[in-house]
Amino acid sequence: MPLPEPILAGLTSIVGPEMVLTRPEDVIPYGFDGTAALRQVPAAVVFPRTAQEVSHCVALAASQSLPIVTRGSGTGLSGGSVPGEGALVLCLAQMNEILDVDARNLTLRTQPGVTTLAIDEAAARHGLFYPPDPGSMKISSIGGNVAENSGGLRGLKYGVTRDYVMAIEAVLPDARIVRFGSQCVKDVAGYSMKDLFIGSEGTLGIITEVLLKLVPRPAARRTMLALYDRIEDAAETVSAIIAERIIPCTLEFLDRMTAVCVEDFAHVGLPTDCDAVLLMETDGHPAAVADESERMTAIARAHGAREVRVARDEAEALALASARRNAFAALARRKPTTILEDVTVPRSALATMVGFIAETAREHRLDIGTFGHMGDGNLHPTFLTDERDAEEMERVHHALDAIVTKTLSLGGTITGEHGVGLAKKGWLRQQMGDSSHELMKQVKRAIDPAGLFNPGKMFD
Ligand SMILES: Cc1cc2nc3c(=O)[nH]c(=O)nc-3n(C[C@H](O)[C@H](O)[C@H](O)COP(=O)(O)OP(=O)(O)OC[C@H]3O[C@@H](n4cnc5c(N)ncnc54)[C@H](O)[C@@H]3O)c2cc1C
Numbered sequence: 001m002p003l004p005e006p007i008l009a010g011l012t013s014i015v016g017p018e019m020v021l022t023r024p025e026d027v028i029p030y031g032f033d034g035t036a037a038l039r040q041v042p043a044a045v046v047f048p049r050t051a052q053e054v055s056h057c058v059a060l061a062a063s064q065s066l067p068i069v070t071r072g073s074g075t076g077l078s079g080g081s082v083p084g085e086g087a088l089v090l091c092l093a094q095m096n097e098i099l100d101v102d103a104r105n106l107t108l109r110t111q112p113g114v115t116t117l118a119i120d121e122a123a124a125r126h127g128l129f130y131p132p133d134p135g136s137m138k139i140s141s142i143g144g145n146v147a148e149n150s151g152g153l154r155g156l157k158y159g160v161t162r163d164y165v166m167a168i169e170a171v172l173p174d175a176r177i178v179r180f181g182s183q184c185v186k187d188v189a190g191y192s193m194k195d196l197f198i199g200s201e202g203t204l205g206i207i208t209e210v211l212l213k214l215v216p217r218p219a220a221r222r223t224m225l226a227l228y229d230r231i232e233d234a235a236e237t238v239s240a241i242i243a244e245r246i247i248p249c250t251l252e253f254l255d256r257m258t259a260v261c262v263e264d265f266a267h268v269g270l271p272t273d274c275d276a277v278l279l280m281e282t283d284g285h286p287a288a289v290a291d292e293s294e295r296m297t298a299i300a301r302a303h304g305a306r307e308v309r310v311a312r313d314e315a316e317a318l319a320l321a322s323a324r325r326n327a328f329a330a331l332a333r334r335k336p337t338t339i340l341e342d343v344t345v346p347r348s349a350l351a352t353m354v355g356f357i358a359e360t361a362r363e364h365r366l367d368i369g370t371f372g373h374m375g376d377g378n379l380h381p382t383f384l385t386d387e388r389d390a391e392e393m394e395r396v397h398h399a400l401d402a403i404v405t406k407t408l409s410l411g412g413t414i415t416g417e418h419g420v421g422l423a424k425k426g427w428l429r430q431q432m433g434d435s436s437h438e439l440m441k442q443v444k445r446a447i448d449p450a451g452l453f454n455p456g457k458m459f460d
């Protein structure tokens with residue numbers, strides 16, 4: 001449904017004609033993200049370049065009760081940036097400037113459209129480090145990362161996006177520009193509103209600037225692969241490493257199907273005949289790295305690893321880590337539709353959960369490859385399917401429901417990092433309970449009474 005002419009004229013006068021898209025062939029790419037089987041063509045797409053332009057666009061849309069969907073790079077995996085019918089997409093890809101790297105205070109100030117990789121590269125030029133590294137980091141925007149509170153491969157040791165956000169600037173549904181947080185290491189003034197906006201999936205405010213904390217870049221790193229004939233042994237290795245008081249930066253898991261697809265795609269020498277592969281990485285002071293990698297190797301062997309390989313050099317380490325980052329792309333080559341799920345359980349329940357996913361795949365006659373951030377208990381069961389096959393999709397939905405329900409029964413969460421969006425909102429109340437769910441809706445209504453920002457996401 002096209003936008004009425006006066007609104008288009010208003011948007012054009014705010015951002016300029018070259019920053020407004022309305023032709024169907026131009027707006028179609030902004031109608032979906034990385035989530036399978038969810039798409040809706042937006043009414044128009046606008047590319048603001050400043051917080052003021054965002055605010056003016058919001059004021060105009062609000063005056064016409066026009067819903068707004070904020071978009072970063074569109075790599076989301078819960079349908080967060082998929083527009084509702086007739087919605088205006090505000091794409092922040094043009095707000096792509098790093099504003100300041102303060103090497104004395106260890107901070108970086110940036111616009112929201114900068115990619116996650118570019119943030120870490122800018123930090124690296126000063127010998128500093130921005131640890132959160134979602135698998136999509138070459139493309140995902142920092143605004144999207146904050147809106148989803150994204151995690152990554154290094155989350156076990158370094159935490160997630162929230163742990164690095166010191167302050168944000170955001171535009172509210174009534175067009176006010178607000179700032180929360182500060183550049184002080186300690187700041188307990190008032191409610192921590194920035195924390196409310198982190199992970200709010202574009203439903204409360206449009207993030208227009210972020211102040212990030214940086215840390216010193218680790219001096220050394222070692223990457224290892226442990227190969228197992230039994231998935232349970234890989235899960236137990238993870239528990240044993242943590243129990244030994246070692247917190248590696250990465251403990252990533254790939255099951256046999258994922259390892260086969262990744263090897264077929266990336267040719268990095270991953271074995272294709274074992275049931276589980278653990279990618280383990282430790283970083284920090286060279287002496288600590290040497291000690292931890294030795295102990296992790298011994299623990300892996302003691303828990304049934306049939307082989308532990310240590311990357312010979314930085315190039316091999318990088319190849320192994322990027323092979324893992326390519327797991328989604330590698331699996332996606334197998335079938336027309338790839339549904340990448342995101343459930344997290346307490347680490348002690350990992351072996352049970354991985355076993356349950358395999359059993360569910362057999363029971364429902366489905367191809368499910370599982371990989372994930374095993375050190376965080378965060379698994380990505382990935383359904384390889386075909387959305388044109390209605391009967392198979394029915395089985396996918398039953399299997400997915402069984403996996404999510406099992407996750408909750410083990411004390412887990414319906415999403416460890418991809419967010420609720422459209423894909424998971426049906427299960428949110430089940431996890432939160434009625435009172436907590438209602439309180440969240442009250443918060444949404446308090447900040448966005450007209451329901452203008454990302455309507456239909458997170459809640460019905
Ligand atoms: C191959 C692949 C690997 C991935 N690996 C990981 C991973 O390891 N860890 C992980 O956590 N995620 C992962 N993801 C999911 C995704 O990349 C993250 O959720 C990422 O943070 C989304 O960023 P984006 O810029 O693409 O946001 P989008 O997809 O454009 O938007 C995501 C959500 O954020 C909102 N939003 C975007 N920008 C803003 C803003 N400036 N202000 C307010 N709201 C905003 C949108 O409305 C939407 O609700 C992966 C995705 C892919 C495709």
